[in-house]
Amino acid sequence: MNRREFLASSAAAGAAAVPIRRLRRAAAPPWYATMRRCGQLNFNERDPLTLDVGGWAEYWASLRVNALLVNGGGIMAFYPTDVPYHHRSAFLGTRDLFGEMAAAARARSIRVVARMDCNYSWEEAVQAHPEWFERDRDGQPRRHNESTWLFKTCMFSPYFTEQMPAIYREIGKRYAVDSFFTNGWPSTGALGVCYCESCQKIYREKVGGVPPEQTDATSPLYRRYYAAFMDRLLEVWRLWDAVARESRPDAVYVGNLGGGIRVVKDLARIGQVAGWFNADHQGRAGDTPLWDCAQQGRVARSVMQGRTITNVTGAYSNSRPVWRHVAKPAAETTLWMAQTVASGMVPWFHWLGGSPEDERWRDTGRQFFAWLAAQEPHFRNTRSVADLAVLFPQSTIAFSRQGTDYLQGLYAALLQGRFVFDFVHESDLSEKTLGRYRALLVPNAAYLADEPCRQIRAYVQAGGSLLATFETSRRNEWGDARSEPALADLWGLTVAGELVGPAANSYMRIEERHPVLAGFEGTSLLPGPENRVPVRLREAGRPVLTVVPSYPAFPPEMVYPRTAHTDEPAVVLRQRGSSRVAYFPGDVERTFWRSGNPDLGRLLQNTVRWVRGDQTPPxxxxxxxxxxxxxxxxxxxxxxxxxxxxxxxxxxxxxxxxxxxxxxxxxxxxxxxxxxxxxxxxxxxxxxxxxxxxxxxxxxxxxxxxxxxxxxx
Ligand SMILES: [Zn+2]
Missing domain, CATH: 2.60.40.1180 (Golgi alpha-mannosidase II)
Known part of the structure; x- marks a missing residue:
């Protein structure tokens, strides 16, 4: 579509064009809000000897990137820095590699983002500023596991509040960069525990005197440490964001928030301070599902409410083991970038080292980006049309150690059923958010605070539909058990005993026909979940599915049910007005994920269709x-x-x-x-x-x- 056609179709679109005009009148969005493509060349120490700045700038221009990430400093300065203990590349000589690359990008109308690394520094800094570094319990500074001449800096130390800002200011002043990005920080992974002076002070004042022995939410010390850690993270983020704006009011600081659904840090809080969410989620390895990047997009969208999200695609082979200097297959790279843009993120294409011996990745990026650029208006999304919301159970994933199998199981079933859906974050279940959806699907949110439970109840009472499983709402956000699941009244159930399982060879018996059992005409027995919460109905009624408790699977002579029949519900299906509520007391979605049994996938898909109701899907x-x-x-x-x-x-x-x-x-x-x-x-x-x-x-x-x-x- 050319510009004229685009304008014509926008005009024809009538009502839909109105919000865009309104947006433009309200305030010009920052440059990164309209950015569609990013590139990154990661310099190594030796690059100043050989790097062809013009050639690289031409390559990135051929991808029609709006912004280029280039190494400024932190671990290593690629410009002639005057900041003490800001270590210059040993091969920098008289060159200003960062400045040259920034100028070459600007000359091609490409924005420049200084790619920084705040996580490590050198022996000379350890000598001069011992207070900047993380310490083991015995007081030793922590070395990088491969590059053992580098030492880990502590985010509670002045390295983060004095040294990094000094470096940002120098770069901002000299080069007026459009933004700063920090590699590796804050990341969304597990919290570390450090024993440096700054951290000792935090433990004394905010945690309870001592570092948490275990990073486990059952520990009250860990809970306080988590809160102190998040406070510091946001304090540093805000500071760096303010420093970034000193030299350019439209600049922004962006951290590394990769990790997909395996999130430990509080994304909702980070989302409140982030003008731009970057998922440094470059690829997958091992048995990571193919859809990991699209899933990352859904997670990020659940906290960013339309603000900029980028996702990095590593063109190198970031499998296990990793190969930094050969390309991964073009198909894998392309599908990763496709997932990035399909899920509403902006792609950021990344190569390491200025003198590649493998050139295959170049065309992969160029072809995809050139196609994107040609079709750009169609990637400017104004809203998702999905009518199903999946609750992203962050507290359960972060604190319960129950892993992500529940969410993956529901996700796989939704893909097989070809549903169109969004993630909603458990801390954003307001009427405004949930009101857009016909049903909320909750994959075992065992750890759920009072407020989201209240909001889910209000949603159902207002006519919304709900599918939930297993221990959903049985504990608060930290894992403290409630006497009854907070949502048990919606299901009309009461808990009848301790958790049962893991146990194989249990079943669900079909008691009566129902739309959720479509396709099961030839059987009265379905595979049962591995774990379940034993429940009983609060009022008399007949469950559609009842539990057949586990019995021996070996030897064959012993394989027969010991209980003829139970009235324990394996599912509860309730309907009130337009609201339909389905609850599985078992971990059906996790068992589906682990076993791959298609009956469980079908049961989940049928149930999603039933809770959504009879209206045609969008x-x-x-x-x-x-x-x-x-x-x-x-x-x-x-x-x-x-x-x-x-x-x-x-x-x-x-x-x-x-x-x-x-x-x-x-x-x-x-x-x-x-x-x-x-x-x-x-x-x-x-x-x-x-x-x-x-x-x-x-x-x-x-x-x-x-x-x-x-x-x-
Ligand atoms: Zn520390």
Whole structure:
């Protein structure tokens, strides 16, 4: 679409164009709010000897990036710094590599972000400023595990509040950079414990005198430490953000917030101070699901409310083991970038070292970015059209040590059922947020504070629907047990005993037919969850599924149920007005994830369909293959993103090639009164025939190779 067509379609769009004009009148968004593509070259110490600045600048310009990340300093200065103990590259000589690269980028209208590293410094700094460094229990500074001549700095120390700001100020003053990014900090992973002077003071004043022995939320010391840690993290973030603005009012500080769903630090609090969320989530390894990047996008969106989110794609092979200087397969890299943009994030393409011997990655990035640039308006999303919300159970993941299997199981079932859904963060369940969705799906949020429980109840009482499982709301956010799950009244249940499991060879018996049991006509027995909360109904009633307790699976002579029949519910299904509530006392989604048993996947999908109700979904997609879909209202119209995950490499290793899937028949709901004039598959470059019937637009996507974006304008 050219500019004229875009303007014409925007004008034709009528009502949809209004919010955009309003936004523009209100305040000009900061530059990073409209940024669509980023690049990063990570210098190494030796690069000043050989780096071809002009050649690199041309490469990044060919990707049509809006911003380029270049190493400023921190561990190592790539410019002639005057800040004491800011270590210069041994090969810098008279060069100003950072300055040269920044100027070359600017000359091509590319914004410059100084990529910093605040996490390590050198022996000379340890001698002069011992207070800057983390210490072991025995007082020894902590060395980097590979580059053992580097020492870990402490975020509670003045290194973070004096030395790093001094470096930012120098860079800001000399180069007027557009932003600062810190590699590796704060990260969303587990909290470390340090024994330096600054930390001793924190423990004395805020924690209870001593460092927490265990980083486990059952420890009251850890809870106070977590709070003190988060306070410090935000204090540092705000300080650095203010320092970034000293030289340029439109600059911003952005930290590293990768980690996907495996989040320990409080993302909701960080989201409140972050003008820009960067997920340094560069790739996957081992058995990490293929959809890990799209899932990262959903997590970030749940706390950023439309503000900028970027995700880094490592072009190098960041598998296990890692290879920094060879490219990963083009298919894997492309699918990662596709997940980035499909989920509403801005891609940031990354290579390490200025003199690559492997050049294969260059075209992978260039092809994808050039295509994105050509289709840019269709990636300017104004809202998600999903009508299902999945609660992102951050406290449970961060504090319960129960892992992410529950969420992965529900996620896999939603993908198999081709649902279009969003994540909502447990700390943002207001009426404004939940009111957009027909149903809230809760994968075992065992640790849930009082306020989200209250908000979920209000949502259900106002007509919203709910699917929840297992120990949801049984504990507060830190894991302290409640006498009854806070939401048990919504399910009409009471807890009848201690947790049962893990136990194999238990079942669910079908007591009566119900829409959630569609497709199970040939059986009265379904596989049971490995763990369950024993419950009983508060009022007389007949459960649709009852529990068949575990019995021996070996030897065959012993394999028969010891209890003829129970009236213990394996599911509760309640309906009041438009609100439908489903609760599984067992960990059906986790058991599905671990076993892969398709009956459990089907049961979950059926139940999601039932709680959503009889209204037609906003998007339905029929066809073969495993795919993940995102549906957006965009500035020019609507866009449906289809990611093809059909591969034998789903959870093993890297994707080396694509396995195209055939025709996908789509029904897409548009706003009443909205006329769609053109349906185009942007990746294959085909204009698609379509039918427009009231608010429904029907079309067929003939095939999906890696990724397809269908624009409705
Ligand atoms: Zn410390």
């Amino acid at each position: 998007v339905s997609i029929a066809g073969e293959g495993l795919l993940e879909a995102f549906a957006w209202e965009t500035e020019p119209g609507y866009a449906l993103h289809l990611l093809n995950y059909t591969t034998p490499n789903l959870t093993w290793g890297l994707v080396d090639r694509f396995h195209p899937i055939g025709a996908q028949r789509v029904r897409f709901e548009v706003a009443a009164g909205r006329t769609i004039r053109r349906v185009e598959a942007l990746r294959s470059g085909r204009v698609l025939p379509f039918e427009h019937d009231g608010t429904a637009v029907r079309f067929e996507v003939p095939a999906v190779v890696d990724y397809e974006v269908v624009a409705l304008t």
